[in-house]
Amino acid sequence: MSSSQDSPDRPLTERGARTREKLLAAAREVFEERGFPDTRIAHIAERARVAYGSFYTYFPSKQAVFLELADRLFAEMTDRGALPAGRSPAARIRRANRAYYEAYLRNARMMAIVEQVATLDEEFQELRRKHRARSITRTARALRRWQREGLMPGDLDPELTARALAAMIDHSLYLGIVQGDDPPDTERLLDTLDLLTHRALGLPAETGSGGLG
Amino acid sequence: MSSSQDSPDRPLTERGARTREKLLAAAREVFEERGFPDTRIAHIAERARVAYGSFYTYFPSKQAVFLELADRLFAEMTDRGALPAGRSPAARIRRANRAYYEAYLRNARMMAIVEQVATLDEEFQELRRKHRARSITRTARALRRWQREGLMPGDLDPELTARALAAMIDHSLYLGIVQGDDPPDTERLLDTLDLLTHRALGLPAETGSGGLG
């Protein structure tokens, strides 16, 4: 996953690479603690234990560090590497939803900041669109396969369906976890999302599963 | 006898009321054009053709005008006053979705700013939560009725379901209209949302409807 940031002009020395990573880690911490607008370069430098000016040795701007952090984050959030294929649609949906939920929880604070920056920064919006598109495409591909295999009715547009369901999952987690629209019974929420997804896609009922109890 | 210096939230004279409305209208315009952080009080005052200080005669802060605008907006967005009751669930969902979509389109620019401020301002988040909760409650009530009437399976939690589906609609419209994640064929998007909602809720198929063509 190539970064949308240009790499620093010259290859870094060993020491430079370490300083750069320190700055990235520090930036993430501070962003999480204070949000994007309230983060000062001074905070990041201080946290990384480098001089103020050193920040600009490695990043051209506050926006730039964030973009790089977000790029890594998006990669992790949509990484399905570990998911075993070849299961039933229901199982795959459940696995994917749980995996996404786990990742969301792990990165909840950053996801809040991501949402923040998404409303403020055009360049960042572009980055996010790209990631989203990639993810949607992948999902749409699976839907199309299920349609071909007769597991799912053909009257749903795979692209739009993928988009809508992703929006449902994403925004539900955002509101539930980040915005804390009353702290929900997470298990029930996830079960509901699975079930809604399952039924919305018109997938065959699984024996003995999917109910919310 | 409240001081006129401490922004008498309710103007005492006809003239004052007029000025206040001018300011609200101007604020909305400027917010839409420049976003919340880039809006200057000077812009608002200028647009309203009043002196700089007059803004503060009626609003204690930039945040305050926005809060009032958003409050009105939310009221409009969730106003279901005109929707005829007593239709089939499918018809009601379709009507509600279309109505919401129309409202969204009418207020697209403001909705973008709303999302922006939602990530920045805690007090605003609270206001929004309240509106959302009211809307969710209303939807959940309908779902429960449909469950009682046997139109919808009982294994779905009405509350969580309402939340999830609202998230789907809301965020789909946000991404499609505000963020412009490729300009979509709106009709197809809406049809997809209707259909997904319909199936997710396990509603009885309507003869001659629901297909996306």
Added chain:
Amino acid sequence: MSSSQDSPDRPLTERGARTREKLLAAAREVFEERGFPDTRIAHIAERARVAYGSFYTYFPSKQAVFLELADRLFAEMTDRGALPAGRSPAARIRRANRAYYEAYLRNARMMAIVEQVATLDEEFQELRRKHRARSITRTARALRRWQREGLMPGDLDPELTARALAAMIDHSLYLGIVQGDDPPDTERLLDTLDLLTHRALGLPAETGSGGLG
């Protein structure tokens, strides 16, 4: 004691006079509560239960109300009307000091504001100088008489002595009462001031009085 303020241009109606007094009383209250710089015309008007603009019907500025209040205050502070003459110097000093102390206590808050404005406002300084001079002159006259009567050594300049002792009393009370340089045992403080004054003036010892012991 004529005010340094011009009276309002036209004689007031009965009602006007009442409003004016309400404003004066309100102003004093607010000044005492918030100090001069932090007092807003709005506060005064509100407290007096008149409209904002009405303040300016009776006073040309914030400074002007304060000047008038201070003028009255100074008159009260230095009013020796009730002090019986013809006592021994020691007794007169003690009476004067006590009377001044009583007045100071009664008006402590205003005295604080007076000190404040004295550092900020030239016109007010002038007013104060005038009052002080009058008071000093009166004291110096007494000192001169005591010198003529042989009760007090002639090597002290009556004018400068009066000034210095007034400064001692005044500033001691200011620091003790207004600035609260540790809350003193007032009785002991007053006794000390009496005794110091008495000795500084070289007055004949009084039998059985004046000790602090």
Added chain:
Amino acid sequence: MSSSQDSPDRPLTERGARTREKLLAAAREVFEERGFPDTRIAHIAERARVAYGSFYTYFPSKQAVFLELADRLFAEMTDRGALPAGRSPAARIRRANRAYYEAYLRNARMMAIVEQVATLDEEFQELRRKHRARSITRTARALRRWQREGLMPGDLDPELTARALAAMIDHSLYLGIVQGDDPPDTERLLDTLDLLTHRALGLPAETGSGGLG
């Protein structure tokens, strides 16, 4: 590694230290010329020939520079380092009064501002109280010694006496020098203060001194 943005009260480099001193000197000049409330940070920066923002590199606020200047000033005003001990009380009083007077003259403009800020700023009042207390304690110690040595009657409370006499000197100089309550014959004023102090303390008459001529 403290942030350079959060006003590193102690500059880390030689250059920084120089800039800081330039700002202090400039601030003193401007305060003296315009008084505290009318001093703008812009004036200070301009006078120091540094950029506006550089002020905030070294001081967090206007109040803060003033506090530091006042702290230095108080130290100088009450520095009795050079006063030879072991003289007669009369001589010591005279020396101390003259020394204080010299210092007062040298710093007259600042003393005016000090008085101003003392009425406006609570934190500054605290600083001043501390300095005053230190000074009073020192004087009281001397008085107590004189009492033990039988040079001064024991019926005076040393603490309160020190306070009262300091108030006399201080306020007399303030009114005479700062407020210019008619430009006095300074020599006569000082002689009067010496004499009053001497007699108030009941010190033994010195042969050939103490008269005002």
Added chain:
DNA sequence: GATGAATGAGTGTTCATTCAT
């Protein structure tokens, strides 16, 4: 007289970024 709306100049402080060392 009384009311309260209208005015707009004024200012402390922030902070991303640049630069000299």
Added chain:
DNA sequence: TATGAATGAACACTCATTCAT
């Protein structure tokens, strides 16, 4: 590279005073 000092434009908010009704 590393450091930390220097820069200065930008902005929300205040409030005494004026003025139209």
